Amino acid sequence: MAYKYDKILLVDDNEIDNFVNHRMMEIVSFSRHIVLKQSEKEALAYLRNECQKDADYPDFVFISPGVSSDAGSNFTQEVKKLSSNPSKNKVIILSIFDDPDHLKMIEKRISVFKALSKPLTIEELNKI
Secondary structure (H helix, E strand, O other): OOOOEEEEEEEOOOHHHHHHHHHHHHHOOOEEEEEEEOOHHHHHHHHHHHOOOHHHOOOEEEEOOOOOHHHHHHHHHHHHHHOOOHHHOEEEEEEOOOOHHHHHHHHHHHOOOEEEEOOOOHHHHHHO
């Protein structure tokens, strides 16, 4: 089976959202490996401890940072510090909001690769 990417890190404190988003990625063969974490702290520990080389680093980090936009910004800054390869530190924010203007504002404010509403859809995954 051909996968679009090798490794994705999916971070959400909501188990149901993690399950649904993981399943959508499986349906479209989005990534060979999908690593699930339930907090920013767990995700950063994983990146620090398990991804010492750029080859081990996920192609994308999908995160639902919660209500605070500062949390997403702080997390994004930490992710960018951990990988020296800009093509390997792409963060995608998963938001509870589905307003396109709000998602664009998140992309600019936090400086992320993309902001998407959750749950993920096949169409959105195919655009990445």
